[in-house]
Amino acid sequence: AQSVSQHNHHVILSEAASLELGCNYSYGGTVNLFWYVQYPGQHLQLLLKYFSGDPLVKGIKGFEAEFIKSKFSFNLRKPSVQWSDTAEYFCAFRGSWGKLQFGAGTQVVVTP
Amino acid sequence: EPEVTQTPSHQVTQMGQEVILRCVPISNHLYFYWYRQILGQKVEFLVSFYNNEISEKSEIFDDQFSVERPDGSNFTLKIRSTKLEDSAMYFCASSPGGGSNEKLFFGSGTQLSVL
Numbered sequence: 001a002q003s004v005s006q007h008n009h010h011v012i013l014s015e016a017a018s019l020e021l022g023c024n025y026s027y028g029g030t031v032n033l034f035w036y037v038q039y040p041g042q043h044l045q046l047l048l049k050y051f052s053g054d055p056l057v058k059g060i061k062g063f064e065a066e067f068i069k070s071k072f073s074f075n076l077r078k079p080s081v082q083w084s085d086t087a088e089y090f091c092a093f094r095g096s097w098g099k100l101q102f103g104a105g106t107q108v109v110v111t112p
Numbered sequence: 113e114p115e116v117t118q119t120p121s122h123q124v125t126q127m128g129q130e131v132i133l134r135c136v137p138i139s140n141h142l143y144f145y146w147y148r149q150i151l152g153q154k155v156e157f158l159v160s161f162y163n164n165e166i167s168e169k170s171e172i173f174d175d176q177f178s179v180e181r182p183d184g185s186n187f188t189l190k191i192r193s194t195k196l197e198d199s200a201m202y203f204c205a206s207s208p209g210g211g212s213n214e215k216l217f218f219g220s221g222t223q224l225s226v227l
Contacts, residue, residue, distance in 0.1 A: 032212045034215075036218075043203070043218045043219055043220040044155075044203065044205075044218040046215050046216075049213065051212070051213035052213075090155060094212040099145075099157040099168055099170070100145075100216055102147075102156075104153070104154040105154060105155070
């Protein structure tokens with residue numbers, strides 16, 4: 001069965017700390033992987049996506065993610081977070097065809 | 113950047129009533145979707161729509177649900193007889209193509225509360 005899981009439900013960290021959010025998927029074929037962010041009161045926005053090529057993907061706002069095929073992982077990273085990074089982060093994937101499937105989300109709170 | 117717009121932002125209804133959630137996808141997009149997120153749970157796929165017909169639907173999308181593109185701009189989700197468990201945030205999304213690497217553009221959502 002296809003699924004995607006996120007390791008942490010809540011993360012609290014201070015400004016300037018580094019952030020890494022885990023994401024693992026379960027699918028035997030070619031995948032397309034996405035990280036979406038939802039800021040408080042706003043809609044889902046795409047941070048970055050991977051579908052082929054360089055497994056290290058850079059997105060908006062200083063975020064990056066690394067696709068490690070052998071680990072079925074697509075972890076999101078940011079070296080130094082800001083208060084404005086407080087949001088909920090969703091990992092999502094699509095197999096070769098079909099619907100976009102989301103992880104449960106990770107609520108990130110950045111304290112000043 | 114062009115946006116997907118959804119109306120209303122909040123909808124309160126009584127159990128058993130019909131509701132219609134409205135969405136205006138981005139104008140040159142061809143694929144349309146509805147997702148929902150029950151409070152505290154993950155975002156769930158409901159249905160995808162292309163070329164005036166449903167291309168895929170989840171097990172959640174039962175006979176109480178229907179979608180329609182009544183004109184060239186709107187894309188609606190109708191729940192015929194709402195249940196308490198239909199309370200959720202409903203997101204509309206669109207994409208220019210249907211490929212698996214396509215980015216979905218999401219609306220702000222409609223918070224549906226069924227009393």
